[in-house]
Amino acid sequence: MANVKCNPDLVRERAKCSFDVNELIHLIDGGENATKEKRHFEETIFSVKELQDAVPEEYLSHKDRYENAVRKATILRDVCREYMKKYNYKPNRFRVGHGVFKDVSPFLLHDGMFVATIIGQGTPEQQAEWLPKAENMQIIGTYAQTELGHGSFIRGLETRATYDPKTEEFILNNATLSSFKWWPGGLGSTVNHCIVVAQLFINGKSYGIQPFIVQIRDLNTHKPLPGVKVGEIGPKMGFQTANNGFLGFENFRIPRMNMLMKNAQVLKDGTFVKGMNEKLTYGTMVMVRVGIVGDCSLNTSLAATIAVRYSAVRHQSKIKAKEPEVQILDYVTQQHKLFIAIASSHVFRNVYSWLSKSYLNVMKDLAQGKQDHLPELHATACCLKAVCSRDAGSVVEECRLACGGHGYMTSSNLPLVYGFTIATVTYEGEQTVLLLQTARYLVKAWLAALQGKVLAPSVSYLSDWLKNDNVRWQNTPEGIVKGFQHVAAGKVKAAYDTIQKYIKLGKDYEDAWNLASVQLMKASEAHSRSILCEVSWGEVIRTSASPNLLQVLKQLAQLYLVYWTLETSGDFLVYSNISKDDIAILREKYEELLAAIRPNAVGLVDAFDLRDEILHSTLGSYDGRVYERLMEEALKSPLNQESVNASFHKYLKPLMEKAKL
Ligand SMILES: CCCCCCCC/C=C\CCCCCCCCCC(=O)SCCNC(=O)CCNC(=O)[C@H](O)C(C)(C)COP(=O)(O)OP(=O)(O)OC[C@H]1O[C@@H](n2cnc3c(N)ncnc32)[C@H](O)[C@@H]1OP(=O)(O)O
Ligand SMILES: Cc1cc2nc3c(=O)[nH]c(=O)nc-3n(C[C@H](O)[C@H](O)[C@H](O)COP(=O)(O)OP(=O)(O)OC[C@H]3O[C@@H](n4cnc5c(N)ncnc54)[C@H](O)[C@@H]3O)c2cc1C
Numbered sequence: 046m047a048n049v050k051c052n053p054d055l056v057r058e059r060a061k062c063s064f065d066v067n068e069l070i071h072l073i074d075g076g077e078n079a080t081k082e083k084r085h086f087e088e089t090i091f092s093v094k095e096l097q098d099a100v101p102e103e104y105l106s107h108k109d110r111y112e113n114a115v116r117k118a119t120i121l122r123d124v125c126r127e128y129m130k131k132y133n134y135k136p137n138r139f140r141v142g143h144g145v146f147k148d149v150s151p152f153l154l155h156d157g158m159f160v161a162t163i164i165g166q167g168t169p170e171q172q173a174e175w176l177p178k179a180e181n182m183q184i185i186g187t188y189a190q191t192e193l194g195h196g197s198f199i200r201g202l203e204t205r206a207t208y209d210p211k212t213e214e215f216i217l218n219n220a221t222l223s224s225f226k227w228w229p230g231g232l233g234s235t236v237n238h239c240i241v242v243a244q245l246f247i248n249g250k251s252y253g254i255q256p257f258i259v260q261i262r263d264l265n266t267h268k269p270l271p272g273v274k275v276g277e278i279g280p281k282m283g284f285q286t287a288n289n290g291f292l293g294f295e296n297f298r299i300p301r302m303n304m305l306m307k308n309a310q311v312l313k314d315g316t317f318v319k320g321m322n323e324k325l326t327y328g329t330m331v332m333v334r335v336g337i338v339g340d341c342s343l344n345t346s347l348a349a350t351i352a353v354r355y356s357a358v359r360h361q362s363k364i365k366a367k368e369p370e371v372q373i374l375d376y377v378t379q380q381h382k383l384f385i386a387i388a389s390s391h392v393f394r395n396v397y398s399w400l401s402k403s404y405l406n407v408m409k410d411l412a413q414g415k416q417d418h419l420p421e422l423h424a425t426a427c428c429l430k431a432v433c434s435r436d437a438g439s440v441v442e443e444c445r446l447a448c449g450g451h452g453y454m455t456s457s458n459l460p461l462v463y464g465f466t467i468a469t470v471t472y473e474g475e476q477t478v479l480l481l482q483t484a485r486y487l488v489k490a491w492l493a494a495l496q497g498k499v500l501a502p503s504v505s506y507l508s509d510w511l512k513n514d515n516v517r518w519q520n521t522p523e524g525i526v527k528g529f530q531h532v533a534a535g536k537v538k539a540a541y542d543t544i545q546k547y548i549k550l551g552k553d554y555e556d557a558w559n560l561a562s563v564q565l566m567k568a569s570e571a572h573s574r575s576i577l578c579e580v581s582w583g584e585v586i587r588t589s590a591s592p593n594l595l596q597v598l599k600q601l602a603q604l605y606l607v608y609w610t611l612e613t614s615g616d617f618l619v620y621s622n623i624s625k626d627d628i629a630i631l632r633e634k635y636e637e638l639l640a641a642i643r644p645n646a647v648g649l650v651d652a653f654d655l656r657d658e659i660l661h662s663t664l665g666s667y668d669g670r671v672y673e674r675l676m677e678e679a680l681k682s683p684l685n686q687e688s689v690n691a692s693f694h695k696y697l698k699p700l701m702e703k704a705k706l
Pocket of ligand 2: 154187188189190191194195196197198227228229230284289468471472473474475476477478481
């Protein structure tokens with residue numbers, strides 16, 4: 046990239062960077078070699094001619110866009126397969142996916158959840174049967190759980206799988222409209238198999254929801270099998286190429302062994318054998334919630350790169366009347382909008398790496414029959430997924446707004462990035478619903494703390510707070526982290542006390558919970574923020590990097606801490622010993638941090654190492670040819686391929702002529 050002829054502002058910005066950008070790229074990737082491998086892989090993918098679009102996707106019809114996405118998905122699959130064979134390298138398909146599809150792949154659910162569920166929920170025999178076929182795309186699948194009537198409350202799903210011991214089959218039925226599956230990615234017209242989550246019935250008795258692997262289309266003709274009603278749900282805010290679909294069954298029979306039986310089992314005679322923990326059926330969702338935290342880091346880095354580079358190139362208005370128009374990046378309000386995006390991406394990445402380790406440890410434990418840490422993992426994944434996805438959505442939107450009118454152009458790519466980022470707030474567990482799951486855990490932990498029990502590490506601050514809730518405020522990163530824990534503990538206590546108050550007033554527990562649920566949700570958010578702050582600061586101070594780079598990473602981590610302290614200063618005034626003077630000191634610190642980060646802003650987004658093909662943005666490309674690219678892209682509009690459009694003769698001219706009469 047170094048030889049590309051760049052906009053002079055970007056050249057100047059890069060020259061003043063105080064740290065080695067390559068060092069940060071390697072740190073993010075996990076080593077110099079990992080960067081080399083990643084770049085070689087991306088170079089390979091983006092030099093495949095067939096993966097490049099002749100016409101910008103935006104001008105295609107819904108149908109053509111889908112077909113083009115499937116075409117590219119199959120080519121990408123082949124190229125990746127060959128590449129993996131040749132180099133024994135497991136690539137990050139999500140990064141290149143943004144470049145190839147702009148939006149998302151119609152195979153997203155195949156890779157993200159279908160294969161993962163076979164691994165997580167199938168017995169070794171079931172894995173042996175389906176995994177090789179799924180991994181090499183002999184069969185293509187999705188994860189069909191959500192229905193028209195139920196998405197959040199999965200115990201309420203209506204799709205039925207009734208066991209027939211005579212034929213040793215399950216009979217699938219969707220008797221009501223609300224029971225139709227609705228949303229699964231790829232279901233519309235792409236997949237031939239699904240994981241269907243359905244209510245198991247044996248001899249008229251319900252045994253809760255279970256996962257079933259179901260073939261829905263003929264492998265040769267792709268026609269829906271008899272008894273299957275399937276289709277696409279239509280256009281959405283984003284995710285246009287994900288091919289989300291609907292599905293219903295009428296007396297559709299599948300063999301007994303198509304129930305994924307790693308946890309619970311149905312024997313030939315219809316005996317139901319309970320698993321170690323019925324919630325293990327929800328395992329794929331926990332895994333994907335962890336992954337979404339990493340995805341938030343990637344999405345945030347896409348938006349930050351576009352908006353920061355654009356803000357370095359764009360000049361508008363003056364700070365001093367007699368001086369030239371300034372780069373908009375010099376406005377401190379612009380820095381306030383953008384630097385939190387850079388900082389958040391690093392925080393999400395660090396927390397994702399921490400959470401992934403916890404996930405893998407719990408999976409190892411479960412394999413040995415130990416489930417002690419499962420509730421903590423579920424609670425932590427829920428609140429982090431909820432808060433990171435919502436933060437990422439806000440940050441991306443702020444980046445879009447920070448690009449003014451041009452940020453509204455599709456060619457900036459910010460609208461598309463926003464579309465797939467905010468989808469993460471809802472899918473894989475709606476944010477409020479997940480925060481309330483964590484609140485259940487926090488309330489239990491609070492009760493245990495009151496009883497003097499030892500708490501799990503992520504909530505041990507509740508016991509510390511009970512022992513001493515009067516800790517002196519300190520304007521240091523460690524002091525702020527403590528402060529976040531105080532806020533979280535104070536909010537958990539307040540929510541718990543509110544529940545108790547309503548119970549004393551005669552409410553039953555469930556109503557008391559609902560009445561206190563705004564506080565419970567806020568407590569859960571505060572708990573999440575305290576984890577984000579503690580983990581990310583801890584990761585940064587343990588990082589081995591050169592002094593220059595470490596200084597910048599600390600500035601970003603501190604910016605995150607101070608930003609969120611100031612954003613939630615009301616909570617700090619209520620629940621910690623912070624004073625108004627401390628807040629004034631933090632405001633000053635915040636301004637110092639913005640000024641310190643300013644010279645490195647472009648270097649920092651360069652270090653996300655997002656190729657132009659992945660950014661796919663007129664505003665964010667490495668060379669900063671913003672206005673040239675805006676014009677080049679505008680000229681691709683079909684309306685610019687003719688000097689007079691037919692609508693002139695058909696409508697405009699008659700209108701003007703009528704006006705003359
Ligand atoms: C650095 C860059 C890296 C980039 C990396 C990128 C990686 C990207 C990775 C992955 C991306 C993949 C992309 C895939 C795209 C996905 C598209 C979207 C797919 C979907 O949306 S699928 C559908 C998802 N649906 C949901 O999430 C439904 C949400 N609802 C529920 O989960 C449940 O209904 C509920 C949890 C809300 C409630 O369940 P319920 O049975 O009613 O339980 P409760 O009574 O409330 O609680 C009982 C008890 O159980 C505990 N519990 C609940 N869930 C779990 C669980 N999963 N595990 C363990 N325990 C659980 C709960 O805490 C209660 O415990 P308690 O009684 O309090 O002790
Ligand atoms: C882009 C996209 C892709 C998707 N892909 C898939 C897929 O591949 N497979 C699949 O199975 N599903 C998929 N989904 C569905 C997704 O998982 C659900 O939409 C999601 O879990 C939310 O459920 P819901 O739509 O029922 O929302 P609802 O639960 O109806 O939410 C509506 C409102 O009700 C509130 N609410 C609901 N329950 C409670 C409660 N207990 N307490 C307080 N408030 C509550 C919510 O907070 C929210 O404000 C996808 C969704 C989207 C948007």
